[in-house]
Amino acid sequence: MTTFWSRRGALAASGAGALALALPVPGAAAAQSAPVVAALTDEFSALRAKWRGLLLGQGFSPAAEPFKAKLAALGTTARGHLAAMSPTEGSLWPEHVYADPDPDKDTESYTYSAQIQSSYGKLKTMAEAYAQPGTGLTGDPALLSAVLTGIDHLGAEVYNESQTPYGNWYNWQIGAPQSLLDICVILDDHLSDERRAAAVRAVDHFVPDAGVAHYTGTSTGANRIDLCRVLALRGALDGTAAKVALARDAISPVFPYVTSGDGLYADGSLVQHTWVPYTGSYGAVLIDGLSKLFALLGDSAWAITDPQRQIFLDAVEHAYAPFLHDGLMMDGVSGRAISRGLVAGDLSKVQQNDHLRGHAVIASILLLGQGASAGENTRWRAMAKGWFTRDRYSDVATGRTLGVAPLSRVMALLADSSVRPAPEENGHRVFPGMDRAVHRTRDFTASVSMASRRITYYENGNGENLRAWHTGSGMLYWWGPEGEGQYSDGYWPTVDPYRLPGTTVSAKPLADGEGGIWGAARPDVVWAGGATDGTCAALGQHLKGLSSTLEAKKSWFFLGDCVVCLGAGITGADGGRVETVVDNRSLGADGTAVLTVDGRPQPGGSWSGTRNRVRWAHLAGHAGYVFPGGTTLMGLREERTGTWKAINGGGSADPVTRRYVTLLADHGEDPTDAGYAYIVMPGASRARTAARAAAPRWLETLANSGAQQGVRVPSSGFTGVNFFEAGTVGRVTADAPVSVQIREKRDGTAVVCVADPGRTVKGLTLTWRRPVQSVLTRPGTLIEASTGSTLSLRFGDLSTTGGVTQTVRVRTA
Numbered sequence: 001m002t003t004f005w006s007r008r009g010a011l012a013a014s015g016a017g018a019l020a021l022a023l024p025v026p027g028a029a030a031a032q033s034a035p036v037v038a039a040l041t042d043e044f045s046a047l048r049a050k051w052r053g054l055l056l057g058q059g060f061s062p063a064a065e066p067f068k069a070k071l072a073a074l075g076t077t078a079r080g081h082l083a084a085m086s087p088t089e090g091s092l093w094p095e096h097v098y099a100d101p102d103p104d105k106d107t108e109s110y111t112y113s114a115q116i117q118s119s120y121g122k123l124k125t126m127a128e129a130y131a132q133p134g135t136g137l138t139g140d141p142a143l144l145s146a147v148l149t150g151i152d153h154l155g156a157e158v159y160n161e162s163q164t165p166y167g168n169w170y171n172w173q174i175g176a177p178q179s180l181l182d183i184c185v186i187l188d189d190h191l192s193d194e195r196r197a198a199a200v201r202a203v204d205h206f207v208p209d210a211g212v213a214h215y216t217g218t219s220t221g222a223n224r225i226d227l228c229r230v231l232a233l234r235g236a237l238d239g240t241a242a243k244v245a246l247a248r249d250a251i252s253p254v255f256p257y258v259t260s261g262d263g264l265y266a267d268g269s270l271v272q273h274t275w276v277p278y279t280g281s282y283g284a285v286l287i288d289g290l291s292k293l294f295a296l297l298g299d300s301a302w303a304i305t306d307p308q309r310q311i312f313l314d315a316v317e318h319a320y321a322p323f324l325h326d327g328l329m330m331d332g333v334s335g336r337a338i339s340r341g342l343v344a345g346d347l348s349k350v351q352q353n354d355h356l357r358g359h360a361v362i363a364s365i366l367l368l369g370q371g372a373s374a375g376e377n378t379r380w381r382a383m384a385k386g387w388f389t390r391d392r393y394s395d396v397a398t399g400r401t402l403g404v405a406p407l408s409r410v411m412a413l414l415a416d417s418s419v420r421p422a423p424e425e426n427g428h429r430v431f432p433g434m435d436r437a438v439h440r441t442r443d444f445t446a447s448v449s450m451a452s453r454r455i456t457y458y459e460n461g462n463g464e465n466l467r468a469w470h471t472g473s474g475m476l477y478w479w480g481p482e483g484e485g486q487y488s489d490g491y492w493p494t495v496d497p498y499r500l501p502g503t504t505v506s507a508k509p510l511a512d513g514e515g516g517i518w519g520a521a522r523p524d525v526v527w528a529g530g531a532t533d534g535t536c537a538a539l540g541q542h543l544k545g546l547s548s549t550l551e552a553k554k555s556w557f558f559l560g561d562c563v564v565c566l567g568a569g570i571t572g573a574d575g576g577r578v579e580t581v582v583d584n585r586s587l588g589a590d591g592t593a594v595l596t597v598d599g600r601p602q603p604g605g606s607w608s609g610t611r612n613r614v615r616w617a618h619l620a621g622h623a624g625y626v627f628p629g630g631t632t633l634m635g636l637r638e639e640r641t642g643t644w645k646a647i648n649g650g651g652s653a654d655p656v657t658r659r660y661v662t663l664l665a666d667h668g669e670d671p672t673d674a675g676y677a678y679i680v681m682p683g684a685s686r687a688r689t690a691a692r693a694a695a696p697r698w699l700e701t702l703a704n705s706g707a708q709q710g711v712r713v714p715s716s717g718f719t720g721v722n723f724f725e726a727g728t729v730g731r732v733t734a735d736a737p738v739s740v741q742i743r744e745k746r747d748g749t750a751v752v753c754v755a756d757p758g759r760t761v762k763g764l765t766l767t768w769r770r771p772v773q774s775v776l777t778r779p780g781t782l783i784e785a786s787t788g789s790t791l792s793l794r795f796g797d798l799s800t801t802g803g804v805t806q807t808v809r810v811r812t813a
Helices: 007-014 034-056 067-084 107-131 141-157 169-186 193-206 221-238 241-254 282-297 309-323 335-339 354-369 374-390 404-415 686-693
Strands: 270-272 427-431 436-440 445-449 475-479 504-506 528-532 537-544 551-558 563-571 577-588 595-597 607-619 623-642 656-669 674-682 700-704 708-713 718-723 727-729 732-734 739-744 749-755 764-768 772-777 782-786 791-795 806-812
Touching (some): 034 107, 034 221, 034 282, 067 107, 221 282, 241 282, 282 354, 309 354, 309 374, 354 374, 374 404, 436 528, 436 537, 528 739, 551 718, 563 708, 607 656, 623 686, 700 718, 718 732, 749 764, 749 791, 782 806, 791 806
Antiparallel strands (some): 427 436, 528 537, 551 563, 563 674, 595 607, 623 656, 708 718, 749 806, 782 791
């Protein structure tokens, strides 16, 4: 393989920095020394060779599992594509007609433009089968001829410099050119100058330099990195240094933190499409693209040296790791991807789910580590090994979740005995930039999804994710000892979309895609978020229902072994019932977990019923539920059948059936000022649940109204209050709407945490009627503090802090 030239070495050989930016103009080659021309040629050849390695993988044995089976399956798929390929006017395969009879930018044209991308995707699969060992088609001349014929056909008919794009911009600028360029690199030695030039002309036409001239519109975040990938490979394909340099430079706007819209936030949030939390989907594309571009351009004349690159490297632990749990990527930050599941026509029947998305992100972290510091790379390898080895639901070593190239890197890691798996880090993180929070303890992991003017209820588009209406209405995800597959196994096509766990919802029927596409549906409220000391948290949400009159105030207080949930001010006039879903737990295809209510087992078959004055309930193998003061509880055990196609137009129509146990607080029809209170104890035994219910002094409910909600847990020194309105709750008074958490520690100190979830507080006076000796640490927003028999804290403008917690540490008397 060609030795890579460093950027400094190439410049020294040329004697002119401009050679790293552009090839010589026609006729000027004679002015260049032979070593300079050779150096540049070697650089481009090295780029193509490196990209080929990134696409196909390296260092694996094709005769060893899981590679043997994966390569054989690749060959089978490619053989099927080859047999079905039938070039004709308007299509390359009969099922992928791209000739649009009425080309424009409407939804119907999206269908046609997508077929261009799909056609190139099949050709790429065929090219991989030709180049990879062990496929049964390795080096097959008929397969090579078919791929080249397919490139020529698509190039002549639709993907060329004379074609006006129609349908979805993405297919023309990212989807199709990425596959086309990948094919060209894979078949580099078999590509004629004419085919290479035709590909270059087409890409230049659809992806002009102007596409990355401004960081706006569709050229932001993950999309920008995808465009840069196209530009870099296009430059490497024919040796145009200016294109590679443009790709490198156009990456830089992705790095800085943003305070609104698309991008990475200082608090770890990652948003795409302006309103959508997208760490697990567009964020996955972002880290995949950047990891590959760092690897591609590293040690070349175009290495990414922007010092702000460190912001993204920091995001591995700051933005991605919090949403990775034992191999899975949490659905609450995966947007439309949760609806993809089984794709229609996928003969392999590999279900896309949170584990598949998680494995892809972790594999990207491994690759990114090669371009990071030695310390970061060491930490990330340990973290990755921990995530993979703890994943009991989806074993990465089976090879079902990753392609050959990333799998080769993962298997090498797992075989490296010098790397010890790192454990999960416990703690709480609030992500105010995307109305999300994550909680980890030794007993369970949880996440809550909220919505506000800043963040959508849910995103649908391209016929995807049509019924995720209420995922932003306070959905509480949690994973206990046996919960790794809870949302992975056919959950989204079978769960009742009106009864998502943790949500308060009107039964008013909603249309598929209700509220508009691309995250258009957002409530006219500002409060979503809360305060945390990094271990516990007080979170709150002002809920307004999607296309509904429903309104409520919801709070979650996250503690060491449980989540305390309060709701108040629940009011609606839709003419239907309103419910709060205490939980809706999937039991899988044939689960029989016993539901116990106040010590009495409930029926094991299909059943629904209402129990009065319930103090506690327990679902074997899942969780315990405690209802302070008692409640009327509705329970439901049922089998539900659905299809992926019903929630995603491209999904499989095969029926999926799963069993559920649902626990509900029924607020009745058109309630006024209804409320609820319950405690979720993930992983708790029946005995521990009963004991918690029998200890009424364990929890003090300080307030539960539409104005304030608060609790105190004396045994852990915890006090949490959400002041939706100014007022006094227990010993705490706030003269503005804020979230407050106080935790008294055994060492004689206390931590007072304040956050402004609504971003409206210009000044705050907070008092805590507790003797305090001194203030030990203070944030910059704290203007004045007085101690004595009462602690008084005066803060400045909190509206500019982005909802981030302000922490004051004090010594108590």
